[in-house]
Each structure stands twice: as structure tokens, then as C-alpha cells.
Amino acid sequence: MNTLVPEGFEILLEDGPVMYVHKPGGLATQAPPNVDSLEVRIKRHIKVRENKPGNVYLAVPHRLDRPVSGVMVFAKHVRAAKRISRQFENRLVQKTYWACVSGLVEEDSGTWVDYLRKIPGKAKSEVVSVEHSEGKKAVLHFEVMNRSAGKTWLQIQLETGRTHQIRLQLSSRSFPILGDRLYGSDEPFGPVTEDERAQWIALHARCISLRHPMHDEVQTVEAALPIYWHTAGIHHDA
Numbered sequence: 125m126n127t128l129v130p131e132g133f134e135i136l137l138e139d140g141p142v143m144y145v146h147k148p149g150g151l152a153t154q155a156p157p158n159v160d161s162l163e164v165r166i167k168r169h170i171k172v173r174e175n176k177p178g179n180v181y182l183a184v185p186h187r188l189d190r191p192v193s194g195v196m197v198f199a200k201h202v203r204a205a206k207r208i209s210r211q212f213e214n215r216l217v218q219k220t221y222w223a224c225v226s227g228l229v230e231e232d233s234g235t236w237v238d239y240l241r242k243i244p245g246k247a248k249s250e251v252v253s254v255e256h257s258e259g260k261k262a263v264l265h266f267e268v269m270n271r272s273a274g275k276t277w278l279q280i281q282l283e284t285g286r287t288h289q290i291r292l293q294l295s296s297r298s299f300p301i302l303g304d305r306l307y308g309s310d311e312p313f314g315p316v317t318e319d320e321r322a323q324w325i326a327l328h329a330r331c332i333s334l335r336h337p338m339h340d341e342v343q344t345v346e347a348a349l350p351i352y353w354h355t356a357g358i359h360h361d362a
Contacts, residue, residue, distance in 0.1 A: 131165040136195060136345050140338055141204035144345040149193040149314055149324030149352075154184055166198060185209045186217075189288065190321065191303070191314075194221070194329025195347035199337070207337035218333040218344075221280040221290060222269070224326035224353065225299040226311055229276040233267040236293050240286045248306060249288045251296045262286045264293050275302070279330075290327060302326035314352045324352060 314324025
């Protein structure tokens, strides 16, 4: 049963040392000390809930970009953390993303392959040629879920996990994600905010599936769409 906690996030499922959480957009997964982040909020919640006198252990086996919402998994002890991290390293974790973009994607489904490079000194990536010494192969599979009002709703699966991969592969084809000013969107999305760091974009980690690190059963957890999607001018029955 989903639980919205006072610290400002939603617990989707908690099973022993594993916690699945719905991360809100505009919130960093991790941050330097004394800066708000999802990691800090979860630790604070566990400390209060369990009345822990000391530090709280919490492993963060993967991340979502600050403006992205959706499901994440965390581990509350070392053995579980190692087993979950191994699944990520071996690409055994299945993740599904939803994106709402400007423009109409013509193909109903397909695969995009690019070579991406993180720009030194900047929180941004770029597409480079296959010959570029710093280029890393990026593979994305997509399926169109709906088209309306000059926008396309995509379901996406990644073979690779490059920095800003979905955002860049879409924007480089002139399909920027709504609200993603860093990669060319001029359409608003999410709550109105003067703080650019709190800006949301229409990219949502919809579903994650992995084996529980202790009892080895496959768990599939979904995060419902934030309300802002329903006012983005495109609709879907899911």
C-alpha cells in the first residue's frame, strides 16, 4: 500500500531491506551535505519512524535526474545493496520511462542509436560522431502511446544509461521533453517556480522490475503519473 510521508515523498513498497519510493520532480536524488535531497528525506523518515539514535544506512544503487519524477529503489542494509547493485551492473533491472515531447514522432516504434559525450565542466551532454574518442554508445527503444495537440507520449526503455540520455536523444531529433529548457524546450511543465533547480520536466520513471535481494522473487513496482501530466495537453488511459 502506498504511503505518503511527511518528508514529502511516497513509499510505493517496502519489503524488508528494500524500499521503493516515488521521487518527485525538482528534487535531487543525492546532494552535498546540508542540501535537500531524496536521500536525506528518506534517512530522516527512517530515523524518526524507527527512533534510531545513530546514523541511518541507506544505499542509492541508481539515480534519476533532478527534474525527473518516478519510481526508485533503495536498500537499507549492505548485503541487499550489493545484490541490487550487481543487478544494475549486469543490466538485469528492467526500467520503463514515459516522456511527453513537443512534436509528432512519426514512427510508432523504433530504436535510436547515438554516441554521447558529457561536456567537461558542464551538467550537460552532447551528441558526437562514432569516431569521437569520448563518445559512448547510447541505445534507446521507444513506442508511441499517443499523439495529440502537437505532442507525443512515448514509452521508453534503455539499453544503456548515459548522462541525460533520454533527454538528449529526444531533443537532438527535435522532440524536446516538455519543460526541459536545458535541451531546448520552450513549453512549461510542472509547478510554477522561480528556482530553476526545482523545475520539473515531463519525464517519468514509470516502472522498475528487479529480483528482491533476499528472497529472489521478481518485484515490479509502478509510480502513478504526477497530476501535472494531466494538464500537459495530451491524454492516455493509463
